[in-house]
Amino acid sequence: MTSGEIDRRTAVRSAALAALTTGGVLLGGGPASARGVPALVRRGRPELTHGVQAGDVHAGQATLWGRADRPARLVAEISRDPSFRRAVTVQGPRVTPETDLTGQWAVRGLPPGSDVHYRVRAVDLHDPRRSGRPVAGRLRTLGGSRRDVRFLWSGDVAGQGWGANPEYGGYRIADAMARRDADFFLCSGDTVYADGPLQPTVALPDGRTWRNLVTPEKEKVAETLAEFRGQYRYNLEADNWRAFLASTAQVTQWDDHEVTNNWYPGEVLDDPRYTERRVDVLASRARRAFHDYVPVAEISPDRVGRVYRVLHQGPLLDVFVLDMRTRKDPNTANDETRRDGGVLGEEQTRWLVRELRASRATWKVIAADLPIGLVVPDGAAAQEGIAQGDPGAPLGREQDVARVLTALQDAGIRNHVWLTADVHYTAAHHYSPDRASYQRFDPFWEFVSGPLNAGAFGPNALDDTFGPRAEFVSAPPVANTGPAGGYQFFGEVEIDARTRALTVTLRDVEGRGLYSRTLEAQRR
Structure with a gap:
């Protein structure tokens, strides 16, 4: 694994495992989307409203969070590089009014002892080519070799x-x-x-x-x-x-x-x-x-x-x-x-x-x-x-x-x-x-x-x-x-x-x- 990218093989293995265990939803998913909730109709692209967060980083995984301004799917890009070269894209949950348009999900396969950069965007549920502006965050993993x-x-x-x-x-x-x-x-x-x-x-x-x-x-x-x-x-x-x-x-x-x-x-x-x-x-x-x-x-x-x-x-x-x-x-x-x-x-x-x-x-x-x-x-x-x-x-x-x-x-x-x-x-x-x-x-x-x-x-x-x-x-x-x-x-x-x-x-x-x-x- 090079210093400028996440261990892609680990990330792919984690994604595949999660897809098998969660009915095809990549990487675990936080709150599931509600069925039967009428969509909010808004013009333009879906946007995040309150920044991004990460929590409970441990054992090569973290829980990411975001909130959209309408029903959408959250998607994250993960990279060791703040410019997001060689980024891994991770599908998140659908967010609906049932969770106040918030969503959180686990990402796995993160490298130990590293700064990990992530950016989250909201994607239109009907047209995946339409997504809002990404919002960036950073987390740090521990573990692996002994470090301060x-x-x-x-x-x-x-x-x-x-x-x-x-x-x-x-x-x-x-x-x-x-x-x-x-x-x-x-x-x-x-x-x-x-x-x-x-x-x-x-x-x-x-x-x-x-x-x-x-x-x-x-x-x-x-x-x-x-x-x-x-x-x-x-x-x-x-x-x-x-x-x-x-x-x-x-x-x-x-x-x-x-x-x-x-x-x-x-x-x-x-x-x-x-x-x-x-x-x-x-x-x-x-x-x-x-x-x-x-x-x-x-x-x-x-x-x-x-x-x-x-x-x-x-x-x-x-x-x-x-x-x-x-x-x-x-x-x-x-x-x-x-x-x-x-x-x-x-x-x-x-x-x-x-x-x-x-x-x-x-x-x-x-x-x-x-x-x-x-x-x-x-x-x-x-x-x-x-x-x-x-x-x-x-x-x-x-x-x-x-x-x-x-x-x-x-x-x-x-x-x-x-x-x-x-x-x-x-x-x-x-x-x-x-x-x-x-x-x-x-x-x-x-x-x-x-x-x-x-x-x-x-x-x-x-x-x-x-x-x-x-x-x-x-x-x-x-x-x-x-x-x-x-x-x-x-x-x-x-x-x-x-x-x-x-x-x-x-x-x-x-x-x-x-x-x-x-x-x-x-x-x-």
């Missing part, structure tokens, strides 16, 4: 009244993240704020005015499927965010604000903003919108639609993406003494322990959408998070975490790092049994970073059950400090291929490093 790794993580987009501001190109932090030239971006939940309406302007403490882009779907809480879909389209109206997602593949999990604040299954809202107050109904619509607009590989073993999964990124890194929301128990005082799977659920817990034991990568990064030791109240008496402030033996949801930490110790797995967002500030936490009431685990680190573009808060109190110590904290002096105030954060993880050391750097809205910690790889 760099990825970013954060969460919380357009919350607490702080939306996309055209004066910053959309989201202020996006430009700093793009400059890091990361292999991928891990979004740790709250990808949208479906419960966070926006106003056109917000008065700032210094007398300036923050100006939000506002769309009809962002003027009220999301209840209908169309309104939930509009939350995702809103983010893609931000020019620099759309550009960042086109240049950096994502790994995405969801948390609460994709539905509504602090939700749990079976909840019935007491909120006059909602006409539909059954959270299970809202969550079903929100889940469908999430899968319409976020490129997620169909690799989760879950039978009911949760998105926990493991992404193998070569010999240095495995990423374990958790879903701590879909099976979450009600927000009580969280002090139950009997373990009931209140944050992961039994099936996901068994899966996580099994996959961690099977992992041969040097580092195991566990992407959690809730922090372990931070106390996150939900009102006066209830608890939203894993911890609850009782420094004694594990209670409530802490019992799920204790089970996982002990399984890691029993298996001799040392090199695990936990990453999260959720609390709207950035911090580095070291956990040790020497300081803990529960001691059946090995010391480990948890790093917190966020928000991307939302109100900043904190810091939260730590629960001593697992012996956490805050080694670094950066939080705003005033609650709900907006992006103009500077307290927006993302984290960066780098793994040195030669030494196998992992370095975490916490960065601010301009990309400046605030804190850095290097962890040496330990032998099993």
Whole structure:
């Protein structure tokens, strides 16, 4: 294989296999096109409306995403060369109103350890010679020979009244993240704020005015499927965010604000903003919108639609993406003494322990959408998070975490790092049994970073059950400090291929490093 082209034989073999297993539709296909949906009649050629994205790059494959302005077929060209010489053409799915004209599909046979350029266009369903302008993106594959790794993580987009501001190109932090030239971006939940309406302007403490882009779907809480879909389209109206997602593949999990604040299954809202107050109904619509607009590989073993999964990124890194929301128990005082799977659920817990034991990568990064030791109240008496402030033996949801930490110790797995967002500030936490009431685990680190573009808060109190110590904290002096105030954060993880050391750097809205910690790889 030459340096200027994809391994054509691999791509052809993958295409042929997919055609055999999917009834002739090349390369897997995302959401299938709807039968019987009347076509939208428009003049001209079909065009993409909201850029392109790639997600869940692993094992020589990636999931591509696009949205057209009418029913069409999505087609991608794939090449190692940004000029698209010797490109491979990959047929994608038909897109229809059933999926809000979005489509995503797997492309396979990508070369390891390479920058891969792709461009997507929409093709007329009745005349394949008529297609719109191509929109280009780039992703990076890992794996193969040992090489350095760099990825970013954060969460919380357009919350607490702080939306996309055209004066910053959309989201202020996006430009700093793009400059890091990361292999991928891990979004740790709250990808949208479906419960966070926006106003056109917000008065700032210094007398300036923050100006939000506002769309009809962002003027009220999301209840209908169309309104939930509009939350995702809103983010893609931000020019620099759309550009960042086109240049950096994502790994995405969801948390609460994709539905509504602090939700749990079976909840019935007491909120006059909602006409539909059954959270299970809202969550079903929100889940469908999430899968319409976020490129997620169909690799989760879950039978009911949760998105926990493991992404193998070569010999240095495995990423374990958790879903701590879909099976979450009600927000009580969280002090139950009997373990009931209140944050992961039994099936996901068994899966996580099994996959961690099977992992041969040097580092195991566990992407959690809730922090372990931070106390996150939900009102006066209830608890939203894993911890609850009782420094004694594990209670409530802490019992799920204790089970996982002990399984890691029993298996001799040392090199695990936990990453999260959720609390709207950035911090580095070291956990040790020497300081803990529960001691059946090995010391480990948890790093917190966020928000991307939302109100900043904190810091939260730590629960001593697992012996956490805050080694670094950066939080705003005033609650709900907006992006103009500077307290927006993302984290960066780098793994040195030669030494196998992992370095975490916490960065601010301009990309400046605030804190850095290097962890040496330990032998099993």
